[in-house]
Amino acid sequence: MALLQITEPGKTAAPHYHNLAAGIDLGTTNSLVATVRSGLAETLPDIKGHHLLPSIVHYVKNETPQIGTAAKQYAHTDPLNTIASVKRLMGRGLKDIKTIGTRLPYDFVEKEGQGMPMIRTVAGELSPVQISAEILKNLKQRAEDSLGGALTGVVITVPAYFDDAQRQATKDAAILAGLKVLRLLNEPTAAAVAYGLDQGAEGIHVIYDLGGGTFDISILRLQRGVFEVLATAGNSALGGDDFDRVIAQWMMQEANIANDAQQSHIRELMDIARTAKETLSTQDTASLNIQLADGLQWHGTLNREQLNTLIDPLIQKTMMPCRRTLRDAGLTLDDINEVVMVGGSTRMPRVREKVGDFFKRTPHVNIDPDKVVAIGAAIQADILAGNKPDGEMLLLDVIPLSLGIETMGGLVEKIIPRNTTIPVARAQDFTTFKDGQIAMTIHIMQGERELVLDCRSLTRFELRGIPPMVAGAARIRVTYQVDADGLLSVSAKEEISGIHSDIIVKPSYGLQDNDIEQMLKDSLKYAKEDVITRNLREQQVEADRVINALRAAITTDGHHLLKHQEFVTINIKLDELLRIKESKDAKSIKKAIEQLDEVTQDFAARRMDYSIRQAMQGRSVDEFSEN
Amino acid sequence: MSSHHFDLFGLDVSFDIDNKALSDRYRELQRTVHPDKYANASEKERLLAMQKTTHINEAYQTLKNPHDRARYLLYLQGIEINDKAMIMDSDFLMKQMALHEELADIKHIDSLNAFLSRIEKQITHLIDTLSQQFSQKNYQQASETVRQFQFFTRLHETALSLEEELI
Numbered sequence: 001m002a003l004l005q006i007t008e009p010g011k012t013a014a015p016h017y018h019n020l021a022a023g024i025d026l027g028t029t030n031s032l033v034a035t036v037r038s039g040l041a042e043t044l045p046d047i048k049g050h051h052l053l054p055s056i057v058h059y060v061k062n063e064t065p066q067i068g069t070a071a072k073q074y075a076h077t078d079p080l081n082t083i084a085s086v087k088r089l090m091g092r093g094l095k096d097i098k099t100i101g102t103r104l105p106y107d108f109v110e111k112e113g114q115g116m117p118m119i120r121t122v123a124g125e126l127s128p129v130q131i132s133a134e135i136l137k138n139l140k141q142r143a144e145d146s147l148g149g150a151l152t153g154v155v156i157t158v159p160a161y162f163d164d165a166q167r168q169a170t171k172d173a174a175i176l177a178g179l180k181v182l183r184l185l186n187e188p189t190a191a192a193v194a195y196g197l198d199q200g201a202e203g204i205h206v207i208y209d210l211g212g213g214t215f216d217i218s219i220l221r222l223q224r225g226v227f228e229v230l231a232t233a234g235n236s237a238l239g240g241d242d243f244d245r246v247i248a249q250w251m252m253q254e255a256n257i258a259n260d261a262q263q264s265h266i267r268e269l270m271d272i273a274r275t276a277k278e279t280l281s282t283q284d285t286a287s288l289n290i291q292l293a294d295g296l297q298w299h300g301t302l303n304r305e306q307l308n309t310l311i312d313p314l315i316q317k318t319m320m321p322c323r324r325t326l327r328d329a330g331l332t333l334d335d336i337n338e339v340v341m342v343g344g345s346t347r348m349p350r351v352r353e354k355v356g357d358f359f360k361r362t363p364h365v366n367i368d369p370d371k372v373v374a375i376g377a378a379i380q381a382d383i384l385a386g387n388k389p390d391g392e393m394l395l396l397d398v399i400p401l402s403l404g405i406e407t408m409g410g411l412v413e414k415i416i417p418r419n420t421t422i423p424v425a426r427a428q429d430f431t432t433f434k435d436g437q438i439a440m441t442i443h444i445m446q447g448e449r450e451l452v453l454d455c456r457s458l459t460r461f462e463l464r465g466i467p468p469m470v471a472g473a474a475r476i477r478v479t480y481q482v483d484a485d486g487l488l489s490v491s492a493k494e495e496i497s498g499i500h501s502d503i504i505v506k507p508s509y510g511l512q513d514n515d516i517e518q519m520l521k522d523s524l525k526y527a528k529e530d531v532i533t534r535n536l537r538e539q540q541v542e543a544d545r546v547i548n549a550l551r552a553a554i555t556t557d558g559h560h561l562l563k564h565q566e567f568v569t570i571n572i573k574l575d576e577l578l579r580i581k582e583s584k585d586a587k588s589i590k591k592a593i594e595q596l597d598e599v600t601q602d603f604a605a606r607r608m609d610y611s612i613r614q615a616m617q618g619r620s621v622d623e624f625s626e627n
Numbered sequence: 628m629s630s631h632h633f634d635l636f637g638l639d640v641s642f643d644i645d646n647k648a649l650s651d652r653y654r655e656l657q658r659t660v661h662p663d664k665y666a667n668a669s670e671k672e673r674l675l676a677m678q679k680t681t682h683i684n685e686a687y688q689t690l691k692n693p694h695d696r697a698r699y700l701l702y703l704q705g706i707e708i709n710d711k712a713m714i715m716d717s718d719f720l721m722k723q724m725a726l727h728e729e730l731a732d733i734k735h736i737d738s739l740n741a742f743l744s745r746i747e748k749q750i751t752h753l754i755d756t757l758s759q760q761f762s763q764k765n766y767q768q769a770s771e772t773v774r775q776f777q778f779f780t781r782l783h784e785t786a787l788s789l790e791e792e793l794i
Contacts (some may be wrong), residue, residue, distance in 0.1 A: 019667075153666075182666055226654045320791060327787060384666035394658055420688065423662065423681045448788075483677060484662040549667045597669040604672040608679055611659040616637055616652070 019152040019545070021182065021385035022143045023190070023377025026132065026156055026170065028087040028213030028239060029344065031055050032371060033139040034378035035147060036387070041194070041378045043371050044146045052370060053142075056084045057134045059123040067138040075271070079263045080107050081121045085241055086135075088213045089117060089128035090173075091166035105263035129173045136177035152541055153182040155381040157373050159214040160186035161234030161400045163446050164458050164488050171485070178534070182384040184485040187211075188218035189229055189397055190376030191342040195367055196222045197379065197393070203337035204230075206325075208355050208363065209373075210318065211343035213239040217321050219329045219336075225392035231328035231419045232400050233321035238314065240277075240345040246310045247273035247302070255290055255298035265292050280307050281347050308350050315354045322358055328419050339363040342372055386545070389552065396421055401456075403480055403488060406443035408433065410452045415480045418448065422486055427479040429495075436468040442478060442492050463492040465499045532586070539589040543581045546593055550574065550600060553607060561606045566599075573599050632686040632699060642700060642761035644690060653687045693754045694776045697761070697769060704766050708773055716771070723778055730786055736793045739786060746783045753779065 023041075025032045030052040034043040043051045050069065058071035059081045065071070074082040083106065094108060094117045109118040109125050118125040136156075143151055156179075158170050167184055174181045188207035195201065202222050209216040216234040220227055248269040252259065257269070269290065276286035280302065290298040326332065341363045345351060355363050383391050398419045404412040405428070416426050432440065440463045447455030466474055475495040482488050491502040550570070558567060577592040633640045636652045658664070660683065665676040689695045698708055733739050753776045760769040 183663070223654070226657070228654070324791070380663075384663060386667040392658075394654075394661055394663060396654075396657060396661075421684050423677045424684055425681045481681070484680075545667055546669060549669075593669075597671055600669065601671050604668065605675055608660055608672075608675060612656060612679070615655045615659045 019385035019387055020143075020147050020149050021378075021381035021387070022139075022147075022151055022154050023185075023374050023379070023381045024136065024139055024154050024156045025187070025190075025374035025377060026087065026135065026158075026173075027055055027373075028085050028211055028241065029055060030212070030370065031135050031139060032374035033143045034371070034374040035143060036378050036382035037147075041375045041382075043374050043378075044142055046142055053135065053138060054084075055087065055135055056082060057086070057131050058082045059121040059126070061122040065123065065134050067134055075267050076264050079105050079267050081123075083119060083121070083126075083131050085213055086128050086131045088237060088241070090132060091163070091169035092128075093117065105266055129169050129176060132170070132173035133176035136174055136179060140177055140179055150537065150541065151179065152545065153180040153381065153385055155183045155185050155190075155377040155384065156181060157185050157187045157190050157377050159209075159211075159234060159236050160188050160216040160218055160229075160232040160397075161214065161236045162486075163236070163401055163456055164403075164486070165456070166236065167486055171487070180538075181485075182381055184487075185377055185380055185395070186216070186218065186229070186232070186397055186400075186486075187214075187373045188216045188232065188342065189220070189227060189395055190373045190380065191340065191367075192218070192220050192222070192227055192376070193379050193393070193395065194372045194376035195340050195364075196220075196227060198367070201338065204331065204335050206322075206336055206339045206359065207342055208318075208322070208339060208346065209234075209342040210345040210351060211239050212345070213237070213241050215239060215318050215321070217318070217325050219325050219331065226394045226396065228396040229398045229421075230331070231325040232398055233325045233328070234400070235317065235321065238317055239343075240274075242314055243277055243311050243345065243348075244270050244273040246314065247277060247307070250302075250306075250310055251288060251290065251298075251300070254300055255296070257290075257292075257296065257298075262294075265294075268292065276302050277307070277348070280304050281349060304350075311348075311350060312354075315351055319354070319358055322355075333360055336361070340367070341365045342367075342369050344370055386549065397484075397486070398422060399424070399482055399486055401446050402448055403482070404445045404447075404455065405430075405478060406445060406452050411450060412445045412447070412452055412455050415478070416482065420482075422482050423484050425479060425481040427477050430476045430478060431472045432466065432469065432474045432476075433471055435471050437471065437474070438466050438468055439464045440466065440476060440492075442490065444480075444488070444490055458488070461490075461492075461501065463494065463499065463501045465497075466494050467497045467499075469496075535586040536584060536589075539586040539593070540581055543577055543589050543593055546596060547574065547577060547581075550596070553600075553603070557603075557607050557610065561610060562603060566603065569599050570596075570603070632690055635683065635686050636690065638690070640700070640703065642693075642697060642758050644696070646691070649687070649690055653683065656683050693757065694773065694780055697757050697773045697776065700761060701766060701770050701773065706766055706770050708770055708777075719775060726782060730782070730789070733789065734793075736790070739790060739793055743783070743786050743790075746779055746786065750776070750779050750783070 022033050022035045032043050032051060032053065034041055045051050046053070053068040054072050056068060056071040056075065058066040058074045058078065060066065071082055075084065094110065107120040109120050116127050118127055140151060154174070156170060156174055158167055171181055171184060188209045191207050191209060192205060196205070205220050205222055207218045207220065214234065214236050215238045216232065218232040219230045221230055248266070251269055251273065272288055272290060276288055279286035285301050285303045288300045288302060290296065336359060339355060339359045339361060341352065341355070346365070346369050352363055352365060380395065382388060383393060398421050399416060400418060402414045402418045403416045404414040407413045415428050416424055441460055442463060443460040444458040445452060445455040446458055449455050463476065476492055477495055478490065478492045480488060480490055491500070493500045573596045577596050580588050580592045636649055638644055638649065657680065660676055660679040662673060662676045662680060665673050689699050701708060730742060733742060753772055756772050757769055760772060
């Protein structure tokens with residue numbers, strides 16, 4: 001039985017309004033959901049008490065798919081319908097997947113002109129976004145059951161080194177799962193939040209995050225609640241999976257198993273490899289027993305030394321990014337206060353040893369490397385949901401990869417360099433190449449190399465209707481804006497004629513908005529709640545959010561930033577929204593929210609300017625008193 | 628909000644700045660307008676917060692980086708430096724070519740590191756020069772120094788990308 005809670009006298013028991021929010025770590029191997037309850041961040045278990053949800057989806061014809069442990073048992077018997085490590089496919093094209101050098105045991109649909117890889121299953125052809133959405137739905141359900149209400153929003157973590165396409169794909173999966181994304185948060189930053197707040201750490205910290213399929217390294221400055229990312233680097237296709245693969249390949253060699261073995265066999269060998277790898281984290285040798293369905297048997301052992309020889313080249317691959325982040329942050333090893341290990345793969349003694357050698361200090365390993373990211377995300381979600389209006393914490397993150405544009409001769413001109421703090425906007429002017437040119441293709445690239453061929457193509461769009469002029473006379477200003485989620489939007493404008501074109505970058509490998517809409521409709525066929533109820537509930541939650549935020553704003557700033565007449569106008573619209581909110585019409589609620597937004601716009605701008613002035617005044621007083 | 632970067636942080640218009648004051652004030656400003664503080668606000672407010680934060684970030688980056696700061700100071704004087712403009716000083720051009728040739732011949736990480744620290748020394752020297760030129764209001768010479776600065780920054784970047792190949 002749950003104990004009744006009693007608070008300290010004088011402290012409010014239940015805050016007037018508490019938004020249910022959660023942090024989700026959508027991992028390659030395992031996923032987790034966490035939340036802040038009574039001021040404590042904790043991961044939420046399923047009904048059996050398991051916190052980790054294996055990121056595996058098993059599809060069954062005409063039935064709801066099974067997720068997690070329930071799906072895992074089908075990995076060998078039904079490999080083509082049991083999808084694991086789908087994170088590695090997010091935001092990638094079939095070509096990318098082939099160049100990862102991984103033979104993934106799924107039945108890919110090869111289609112001309114289709115960027116996104118689709119996997120053929122008994123439930124139809126599915127995209128990685130849809131498969132990830134299933135994992136998110138499961139975690140959403142777990143959180144709502146456990147918290148006893150609908151989630152107002154979530155923070156989902158992504159590897160810091162994820163590019164725009166991979167981020168967009170993750171956000172699409174969340175929308176498909178019916179989640180409101182408050183923020184996409186970089187995994188090492190989330191880990192730093194959980195660790196930093198817990199340890200009361202200050203100074204320069206390195207987060208070395210080696211997970212199941214991705215590697216990130218981030219250097220942060222922690223100072224009075226501000227977590228400022230100085231630089232980040234990584235490899236979004238390197239992790240524990242690759243360690244398992246080299247062990248499996250070694251076993252296949254030793255046991256004379258052909259390279260084109262059946263997919264179910266490869267899965268089984270990967271599992272044996274993983275178990276051996278885990279055993280070797282605590283013991284000196286691991287015994288290997290292969291007994292395949294086709295009668296093949298092999299017994300052998302693997303010791304730590306052999307393992308190290310196999311995995312050293314992979315660990316070595318993480319060292320170059322370490323070196324680069326230090327360079328980019330403008331720091332030397334002496335500046336580092338602490339190195340923190342995150343991600344399941346940092347349990348391996350060899351990884352700890354090599355990282356310790358590089359940074360010339362023993363890495364901090366006292367936090368649970370599996371849970372720390374979800375916990376950091378939960379803390380951020382709690383703040384973003386508005387449950388801590390006076391919170392001191394602030395995260396300043398960066399873009400991991402440079403953003404550029406294709407110019408003449410297949411070259412890439414960088415517009416925003418990597419490790420620039422977000423949100424950021426940069427503009428650059430271009431001109432026409434030929435006399436009378438009336439259109440221009442804007443090809444958006446991401447990556448560090450100089451050639452278009454070596455960078456990632458995010459998308460291209462056309463600016464049309466340029467008035468015919470001689471070559472070089474037009475002035476086309478291209479503006480890149482990256483928001484706080486690290487997502488890019490681009491606009492182009494011909495300055496002389498004012499012809500304008502905007503695009504929210506939907507990477508070539510991503511989904512178009514109408515695809516998502518269609519998928520939502522399809523998935524709702526199987527869901528219990530229907531579209532109307534869902535829409536209504538969403539709008540009511542949104543209305544509550546707006547009302548509460550506005551009331552808080554009026555309480556603090558209304559008396560000095562609002563004229564009487566404005567105050568009256570806002571109140572009329574506020575009352576209207578309160579009244580309409582109780583109706584059953586989602587559309588009218590939406591309209592009332594928009595109207596309230598309209599009349600409070602000036603107030604919002606004034607409040608922001610006022611807070612900037614306050615901050616600078618507060619600063620002078622602070623500095624004065626420090627001296 | 629003022630569009631003047633120095634004003635925004637309450638700093639005097641000068642090439643020599645108090646870096647600690649700059650970063651402290653930057654963080655204070657971020658605390659007030661960062662989009663995270665407005666996650667629950669209306670869409671328009673969130674957009675406004677993003678724009679203000681973008682502006683603060685831009686101003687901070689410009690002032691923090693000595694090369695960008697010098698360029699911005701010249702811009703405030705009405706001097707714009709064209710990226711593509713050639714340096715006319717033939718001595719400098721000769722040195723520039725020699726350095727590029729030297730870099731192309733480097734095959735070992737130790738010689739690269741030595742090369743990198745030489746470039747870094749040059750950059751430190753250019754920062755000192757800029758400091759003097761700006762305090763003497765010698766803007767024409769300062770703009771020449773900024774062009775040289777630009778060249779060394781690029782050379783440094785090229786050398787760094789070579790580092791990844793040599794290791």
